Amino acid sequence: MSAPGAGAARAEEFATRLAAVRTRIAEACRAAGRDPAEVExxxxxxxVPAEDVALxxxxxxxxxGENRVQEAGAKVERVAELRPAARPRWSLVGGLQRNKAAAAARWADRVESVDSIRVADALDRAVRRLLETGGRAAPLPVLLQFSVDGDPRRGGVPAADLEPLAEHVARCGGLQLRGVMAVAPLGMEQDRAFSAVATAANRVRTRFPQANTLSAGMSGDFESAIRHGSDVVRVGTALVGDRPLASP
Structure with missing residues (x-):
């Protein structure tokens, strides 16, 4: 059980962290000549427990944004119990295995980590079943995860395969191609990484104008991502603090 006043202290901590993050976003947008309202x-x-999400x-x-399908499914339900009037949106930002596509399709409002035709097909099948049975009201928006350096040990599709994957996803009746997501590789200079991301995203957007979302940048590098056109920044540590590493 939490100590008396622990919830209020946690809420105050979050408020302070959120104000700092929003200030960083605003300053990065000003430097890039952009409107902060453009950045999600x-x-x-x-x-993070559901109680913190409620705060x-x-x-x-x-x-x-959630990384693990099972953890997220239970959290989505619990947050709905804690804040029944709220309508949060949930993005899957971590890698997705095909055998978890059906579970993700039940709660995700967006999947940012489609990086193969097999994953896209698994999601498409799951979403179409839910559409037929009333489990979803609309197709699932997805982003394609781009691998900046093409390292197969990390998630993401290399540059040569990005547009073919976009073509495939655009034909999936259960999915809506909305754009590109990327993570800057460790050790690579930030502006170099996000410049490559922007180039890849622009290629996809040119062929598929509806794919106009770029999700790039995290707690330590989102200023650079914003300079290179990111519309979405995914911020964890700067908002909620350090968390213990969890097993996959």
């Missing part, structure tokens, strides 16, 4: 803030809440909702945050 996704609070990455992996390993973040109270502070005006609307979109939450």
């Amino acid at each position: 803030l996704v609070a990455v809440t992996k390993t 973040l909702l109270d502070l005006g945050l609307e979109t939450f």
Whole structure:
């Protein structure tokens, strides 16, 4: 059980952190000649309890990013119990295995990590079944995860395969191609990484104008991502503090 006043202290901590993040976003947008309203803030809440998500909702945050399908499904239900009047949006920002596509399709409002035709097909089948049975009201918006350096040990599709994957997803009746997501590789200079991301995203957008969302940038590098046109920043540590590493 939490100590008396623990919830209020946590809410105050979140408010302070959120104000700092919003200031950073605003300053980055000013430097880039952009309107801060153009940048969506996704609070990455992996390993964060539903009670904390409820406090973040109270502070005006609307979109939450989760990395693990099972953890997220239970959290979505619990947040709905805690804040029944709220309508949070949930993004899957971590890698997705095909055997978890059906579970993700039940709660995700957006999947940002489609990086193969097999994953796209698994999601498409799951969403179409839900559409037929009333489990979803609309197709699932997805972003394609781009691998900046093409390293197969990390998630993401290399540059040569990005447009073919976009073509495939655009034909999936259960999915809506909305854009590109990327993570800057460790050790790569930030502006170089996000310049490559922007180039890849622009290629996809040119062929598929509806794919106009770029999700790039996290707690330590989102200023650079904003300079290179990111519309979505995924912020965890800067909002909720350090969290213990969780097993996959």
